[in-house]
Amino acid sequence: MANTLYDALFAPLAGRASDLMILPDGRRISGDAFLRLVARQAHSLRAAGLTAGDRIAAQVGKSPEALAAYGAAVALGAVFLPLNPAYTPDEVDYFLGNATPRIFLCDGERAEALAPVAARHGARLITLNADGSGDLRQLSKGQPESIEPAERSPEDLAALLYTSGTTGRSKGAMLSHRNLLSNTEVLADLWRFTDGDVLIHALPIFHTHGLFVASNIVLLTGGAMIFMPGFDPEAILRLMPQATAMMGVPTFYTRLLSDARLTRELTAGMRLFISGSAPLLAETHQEFERRTGHRILERYGMTETNMSTSNPYDGERRAGTVGFPLPGVELRIMADGREAAPGEVGVIEVRGPNVFQGYWQMPEKTAEELRPDGFFITGDLATRDAEGYVHIVGRAKDLVISGGFNVYPKEVELLLDEVPGVLESAVIGVPHPDFGEAVLAVLVPRPGVGLDAQVVLAAVAGRLARFKQPKAAVVVPELPRNTMGKVQKNLLRETYAGWFA
Known part of the structure; x- marks a missing residue:
């Protein structure tokens, strides 16, 4: 059968x-x-x-x-x-x-x-x-x-994956045999996987990245995987000469870069490094290429859609973007009920064989987020440049509305991350008595650096309109992340909700 x-x-x-x-x-x-x-x-x-x-x-x-x-x-x-x-x-x-x-x-x-x-x-x-x-x-x-x-059959359910539940109860995304297999076939072809590949598999398998991308691609193409219980830099560096490819989250790459043993010689047998599940800093892209000669391939996906876009295998892998829609996947960016112009911010919607069947036992939620024409409203804000590369700006729920003006956190974070001494940043909106919401910057210093929050704010003040400028900043040892490396801004909003009270 x-x-x-x-x-x-x-x-x-x-x-x-x-x-x-x-x-x-x-x-x-x-x-x-x-x-x-x-x-x-x-x-x-x-x-x-x-x-x-x-x-x-x-x-x-x-x-x-x-x-x-x-x-x-x-x-x-x-x-x-x-x-x-x-x-x-x-x-x-x-x-x-x-x-x-x-x-x-x-x-x-x-x-x-x-x-x-x-x-x-x-x-x-x-x-x-x-x-x-x-x-x-x-x-x-x-x-x-x-x-x-x-x-x-292709339409029968194969998996139920629950969303992270940062805004209310988690929803069970229903994924069919077709959803999973079609995505695996497209990615295997796009990323040139064959039976000669050996993939470093250090991702968890309770998530779509490790289970339905990494594992399924190896199974489909007849390759092999170095199957690790978790991310272990020592083991990865030791075993990398046996491998040809690696899939990871940004944290994998930043931690590998902190080890002097990551060199062109060590990675000589590798053909592909892939990153996803959270944004990769442009600085990480550049440093990884300088150290290894490899340019990381970044892609975009989510629980409900598996993968939807990818930077090209052949062609420019552009830092700060997630590339183009996958073959067979339609992607549009919608603003005020119409398709956004190039460079204009809107919400990503996708349609294709990768898109889930709906939410388990939640018909109302399904109707809210899955349009009758098959397009799924992702909730991710993005722009598309003149060459067609998709740039993720942030989550719609992370949008800050300060004094009636929209502030896109990613725009502010990119500038903050350029300030000397700043390792990374997260921009959130918190309640403010005058503006409704105010922009708050959460900063992580580089190791061994004493970071002055006011100096950082002064450094970006002249590069942002006043309504976009953080009203305050706080320095923390690290940002809260989930197991896939995504910054949990909901936790930051809870922690600093009373900052301007």
Whole structure:
């Protein structure tokens, strides 16, 4: 029977003796061995009651067994729901209550705390530890090592990914087999991945970047991945001579740049470095190219759309932009109900086979953000330059309206980041008795630098209209970020809400 994702990503692993995974401790897992693991897990999960259309939630550490659980869910036609291991039992309670999964995989160390949560929502709890041990391994012992996959069409759901929930309750984005496979096929072709590639995979697999971009591309193209439990600069620098490509978030690249061992010689065998999930500073682009001779390729995507744009593989990878819409993806920038002119700020809307099916059990939210013509309103503010490159300005919810004037944080942040001594900045709007909102700059100093906030503000004052100028600045050791490196401006707004009171 046909199963869209399984047939494309997993079935071709049968009989493959070459490596699919290279682990930091030296172990290697062939494609065929991984597929047999997928089959054993699928049989055990089926015996535990998982059937086509059921949800299976997984709050587990990154491991080959955790990735195999995704494959097992696909084989059974179930809907895979990965959850951040950092979520608390209270947060997990919401996800399980909303998604009502049949099976809940969790780490054994958290089983006692999570067992009542799973029971409350009718989910069977099965442990899967970071080292691969646990109930799932025991249940899989002796199970058949091949499986006939459940029939699944391109439009059937394959995954449920919850948004970060910075503005209210998280929403479950419904992603179909077509959504995931179409995006994987386009990216693999655009970024020139082949069976000769070895990808450094240090991203988490509870997020679309690590699971549905990195892992899926390697599975589709027959390549291999250095599969790391997390970002470990020492291991990456040691293993980089074995690799050809790397996907990461900006933090990966800034931390690698802090190590003198990152050189042209070390990266000589690499052909591609990709960054996403958060904006990459132009300075990081430039320094990485100077040190290694490689220009990082930046792209743009989100939970609801997978990837939507990319800088070109061949051609100028322009710092500060996310490139062009992917083949087959339509992108428009809308301002006041019309398409914005070049250079004008508007909200990105995208349409294509990558765009999700809607929000789980939230028809009103779906109607608000997914237009009848298929365009998804991303909430990201952007401009498009004369050459067609897309420049992300920020999130619509991060827009500051001060005295009736719109202030786009990115514009101010770019100037602040140029001031000597400033490592990075975040601009937010906080309540103000006269202006409604006022611009507040949160500054992170470079290591060993004593940063004077007033000196920084004076340095940018002459380059900004008065309504854009930060009314105050605060210096902090670091900015709060989520696991994918995005600055959590909602937390900054909460922290400094009373600054001008």
